[in-house]
Structure formats: C-alpha cells, structure tokens
Amino acid sequence: MTILSIEEARELAHASMVACGHTAAEATIIADHLIDCELRGLGYGGLARCVSLVEYLRKPDLRREPMxxxxxxxxxxxxxxxxxxxxxxxxxxxxxxxxxxxxxxxxxxxxxxxxxxxxxxxxxxxxxxxxxxxxxxxxxxxxxxxxxxxxxxxxxxxxxxxxxxxxxxxxxxxxxxAITWAEVVLARRLGRPLPEGTAFDPDGVPTTDPAAALVGALAxxxxxxxxxxxxxxxxxxxxxxxxxxxxxxxxxxxxxxxxxxxxxGEPGEFRRRVSEFARELRATRPLDPAVPVRVPFERSAVERERRLATGVIEVENVVVRTLREACAMKV
CATH class of the missing domain: 3.30.1370.60 (Malate/L-lactate/L-sulpholactate dehydrogenase, NADPH binding domain)
Structure with a gap:
C-alpha cells in the first residue's frame, strides 16, 4: 500500500483528469467526488475508480460533446x-x-x-x-x-x-x-477472488474469478x-x-x-421529526450490546472525520503507479 496525504491524493486525481482532456474546473469536480469516497473508506470508488475513468476516457471511439x-x-x-x-x-x-x-x-x-x-x-x-x-x-x-x-x-x-x-x-x-462493479474491477486489478455467490461466468456457472464475472454476470x-x-x-x-x-x-x-x-408542514418541522426519529433508532436495544444500532450514513461520516484528522489515506500500489503514469501522458 502507498500512503498519500489527502492533498497528494486529490492532486493525483485532478492531474489524471486534466491529462485526459478535462478542464481544471471539471477535474476539480471529479476529484472532489473521488476523494470523498476515499475519505469515507470506499476506496474502490476513489482513486481505483479514477483508473477506470482514465481507461474509458482513452477509448479511441469515445466521442464527448457538451452537455x-x-x-x-x-x-x-x-x-x-x-x-x-x-x-x-x-x-x-x-x-x-x-x-x-x-x-x-x-x-x-x-x-x-x-x-x-x-x-x-x-x-x-x-x-x-x-x-x-x-x-x-x-x-x-x-x-x-x-x-x-x-x-x-x-x-x-x-x-x-x-x-x-x-x-x-x-x-x-x-x-x-450482490457486489459493486467497481469492487469487481478492483479485484481483477489486484488478482483477488470475489466472495462466493456474487457472480457467474459466461456459461452461467457461479464464479469467484473477477475476470470471468466481468464477461459473465453479477448476482x-x-x-x-x-x-x-x-x-x-x-x-x-x-x-x-x-x-x-x-x-x-x-x-x-x-x-x-x-x-x-x-x-x-410548518418550516423546519420535518427536520425536527427526522432528528427525533434518528435518536429513537440509535436508542434501539441492540442484538449485540457491543454494537449499537446506527442510522444509515453514520459509519462513513465518522470514517471521513477520522481520515481527515489523520490527513492521510492508504491506496493500492498499482493504483497509484497507474495514475502517476497517466499524469505523464496526454489523450
């Protein structure tokens, strides 16, 4: 794994998108999204996804037009x-x-x-x-x-x-x-198997081979x-x-x-009711006393704050190497 500061990771994503033909403003929008994924502990949607963007943006038959x-x-x-x-x-x-x-x-x-x-x-x-x-x-x-x-x-x-x-x-x-496409792509890059029961090969046989899954089907x-x-x-x-x-x-x-x-309803009333209901959910008696009931989004928000406090993220070596090479190339 490669340890990057958050700013280094952001600059790498930004430079990769500029190298693929985006304006600085467009690259900023894309990089912010990718780094938010990294901060929330969803690395397959962060710099690893940036590699997929680079690959697709460099397809010779891709014809981009203004939105x-x-x-x-x-x-x-x-x-x-x-x-x-x-x-x-x-x-x-x-x-x-x-x-x-x-x-x-x-x-x-x-x-x-x-x-x-x-x-x-x-x-x-x-x-x-x-x-x-x-x-x-x-x-x-x-x-x-x-x-x-x-x-x-x-x-x-x-x-x-x-x-x-x-x-x-x-x-x-x-x-x-059963598994995200980005997770399957990352597993293929890293040579790692998929969990059982998440994919089929082209013949319809259950598989843990990510390469076979990408030409077969996910469950x-x-x-x-x-x-x-x-x-x-x-x-x-x-x-x-x-x-x-x-x-x-x-x-x-x-x-x-x-x-x-x-x-x-009255202005602000719904917000108040949502806050009250979220507190009720958190107060639910847990199945495991060591694992309290959480409201959706809380885990990733906490993880984002933790990583922002440390100032660094860990990224797979092959992802960092590929993006650094991409930054040196133009479309």
Whole structure:
C-alpha cells in the first residue's frame, strides 16, 4: 500500500483528469467526488475508480460533446450528457434540481448518455444541506442477472434517499447487485477472488474469478425482492432517457427527485421529526450490546472525520503507479 496525504491524493486525481482532456474546473469536480469516497473508506470508488475513468476516457471511439438540457419545464429537466463522465453530468443535474426545488418546491431531473455517475450519497449531501428531501435512481448497461437467471439484464442499479435533519442528514445509498462493479474491477486489478455467490461466468456457472464475472454476470442482491427493485430502477433510468443495451459502451440513466419538506408542514418541522426519529433508532436495544444500532450514513461520516484528522489515506500500489503514469501522458 502507498500512503498519500489527502492533498497528494486529490492532486493525483485532478492531474489524471486534466491529462485526459478535462478542464481544471471539471477535474476539480471529479476529484472532489473521488476523494470523498476515499475519505469515507470506499476506496474502490476513489482513486481505483479514477483508473477506470482514465481507461474509458482513452477509448479511441469515445466521442464527448457538451452537455445540454434537451427538455425543460418549471419543475423538470432532461439532460443530454454528450458522453461526458457521470460525475459531471450528475453534478449538473443536482444543481438544476436544487435550483428548481427552491423556486417550485419540487423538481425532477433526468440525465442520460453518460457513464459512471459515482456515489449517490455525495449528491444527496448537497440536497439535504439545502434543506430538501432527495431520491436518486440510476441504471446502465446490462451487468447483473435477475433472480433465477445467470445472464445480465440489469445494471448494478443504485438507489438512494436523503432526508435533512437538525443534526446530520439521514442518507441511505445502496446498489442492487450482490457486489459493486467497481469492487469487481478492483479485484481483477489486484488478482483477488470475489466472495462466493456474487457472480457467474459466461456459461452461467457461479464464479469467484473477477475476470470471468466481468464477461459473465453479477448476482442480484436480495433475491426476488432485490430483483424487483433492480427492475424498477432500470425502468426509472429508462424514464431518464437511458437506452437499455448490452455491450462495452455505457449509457447510464440518472433520475433525481428533490422535494421541499415545507410543502407538507410548518418550516423546519420535518427536520425536527427526522432528528427525533434518528435518536429513537440509535436508542434501539441492540442484538449485540457491543454494537449499537446506527442510522444509515453514520459509519462513513465518522470514517471521513477520522481520515481527515489523520490527513492521510492508504491506496493500492498499482493504483497509484497507474495514475502517476497517466499524469505523464496526454489523450
């Protein structure tokens, strides 16, 4: 492992994105998201994901165009992503949704023709900081087998909800595959096996080989219930404009709904009720007295504060080496 200061890690991500043709401002947006993943203990979504971005950005057939708003009303918008990385497209969608919710009380924004939209809780921290409730659903290419099957039909299809409170926000962010695509890619880079029961090879045989899984299928999370949720999210992504297809080219759908809770009560009342309910959850008698009940998002928020206090993160050697090489190259 390589120990980097947080600033060194941020500079490495930023330089890698600039080397791949992004402006300094765009690279700052992407790097901030990646480093937040590292700080929250989700390294597969941090600098390791940056390596995947570099690889995809250097595909000779990738044709990036400016993002544009294709359709719009007072409370909605549909963004044509122009094959830009999802960290930029989803950031724009979040900006628009928050702005419209401030004026209208509610907003829904969809985006498509993009790829790798990142960690939805990152966007929902912005939504809840603005005092709003948010929901995000995202889909993409067929990577995950439905319950009872061994061929890919869904993407990893994350869904997330965020609720403002008087204290820390309550944010729940989860995928609907048994393992994330980013974890599988990182396992392949490191030559490590996958957990049992998380993937199938191209012939439909359960596998722990990440290379076989990437050309086969990942397993769905939660049996038939998780499969139904994945199906619903796939359709929401299609509502946002995503084209449902197989193949190496990504087309992610991103749908964000933002609601002002003051539409349904006195100003600030909902925040107070969320804080009270979170305290009730924490006070639940635990199954193990040594492991108290936590509210979603608390673990990663605590880990972020811990890493910020230490000022350093640990990153796999191959990830650091690959990114340093990328910084010396231009598209």
């Amino acid at each position: 544009r708003v294709a359709q719009e009303t007072a409370a909605s918008a549909q963004i044509e992503g122009g094959n830009q990385v999802g960290y930029l497209v989803a950031n724009k969608a979040t900006d628009i949704a928050i702005s419209k919710a401030r004026r209208q009380g509610v907003a829904v924004v969809g985006a498509a023709r993009t790829w790798l939209t990142g960690m939805f809780s990152y966007y929902l921290e912005r939504v809840t900081a603005a005092g709003f409730v948010g929901m995000i659903a995202g889909s993409g290419n067929q990577l995950v087998a439905p319950h009872g099957g061994t061929e890919p039909r869904f993407c990893t299809n994350p869904i997330a909800f965020g609720f403002p409170s008087l204290d820390a926000p309550v944010i729940w962010d989860t995928g609907t595959s 769905v999370w939660g049996g038939h219930r998780g499969s139904g949720l994945a199906l619903s999210i796939q359709l929401l992504g299609m509502l946002a404009g995503q084209v449902n297809s197989r193949g190496p080219a990504f087309d992610c759908g991103f749908l964000i709904l933002v609601v002002d809770p003051d539409l349904f």
